[in-house]
Amino acid sequence: MSLRFVKYLSALSAGWLYSSCCSIVIPPVTLTGNKTAMEKQIIGEKAELEKDVWMIASARTTSRNDLAELSEEQQESIVKENNLTNKALVLMDVFLPKLQILKADLVVGENKEGFISDLTLENSIIIASEIKRKYNPELEEDPEEGEPYRMLKETVIKINEARDLMVRGYIENQRRNKPDIKINEQEIREMFRKKFHDSALRGEYVQSAAGVWAKK
Numbered sequence: 001m002s003l004r005f006v007k008y009l010s011a012l013s014a015g016w017l018y019s020s021c022c023s024i025v026i027p028p029v030t031l032t033g034n035k036t037a038m039e040k041q042i043i044g045e046k047a048e049l050e051k052d053v054w055m056i057a058s059a060r061t062t063s064r065n066d067l068a069e070l071s072e073e074q075q076e077s078i079v080k081e082n083n084l085t086n087k088a089l090v091l092m093d094v095f096l097p098k099l100q101i102l103k104a105d106l107v108v109g110e111n112k113e114g115f116i117s118d119l120t121l122e123n124s125i126i127i128a129s130e131i132k133r134k135y136n137p138e139l140e141e142d143p144e145e146g147e148p149y150r151m152l153k154e155t156v157i158k159i160n161e162a163r164d165l166m167v168r169g170y171i172e173n174q175r176r177n178k179p180d181i182k183i184n185e186q187e188i189r190e191m192f193r194k195k196f197h198d199s200a201l202r203g204e205y206v207q208s209a210a211g212v213w214a215k216k
Helices: 003-012 037-055 064-068 072-104 129-134 147-177 185-199
Strands: 108-110 116-118 205-207 213-215
Touching: 072 108, 072 147, 108 147, 116 147, 147 185
Parallel strands: 108 205
Antiparallel strands: 108 116, 205 213
């Protein structure tokens, strides 16, 4: 799926935005064609995550004239925010479909910190024997049989990196647009954690605040 489509999905979900610095007109869209359940889940999760990214991407619509009127510090802040947001979008474009596959196999889950955890490392979770064989870390170096484990390992790292970039970008946005308010980073991270937990599908693993893993 292209980055352009990622950004378009983000725009479609902009109704959740509550901190935009300008008005955005979103054209209507009609989805056609039959999609598999997996495709619908991937698109649904991408839209759910990307609407959070859209919260921190509002500065992209700032015109050059508007930008020229800002202070040097504000301009630097916008550049920083956009860099963080763009990096997050690129990573999600590549790794969200892979994340959905891993969630379907129940080898990753939403942890209590707002990130993804590798459930093959959790002793409290029983993983089916065939899935264990599929994601066997001992096969990591095998060109073919090691691909699932390599995907698992890389996807967890990259999705968590993208989520951290999202949060950092949003914090930058809030600090710039609300200079008189002390921004609580922990509260913002908790807001994102809740969104990620809420977007988990039924049957996927979510970790409670007490550290207990359970299927949603």
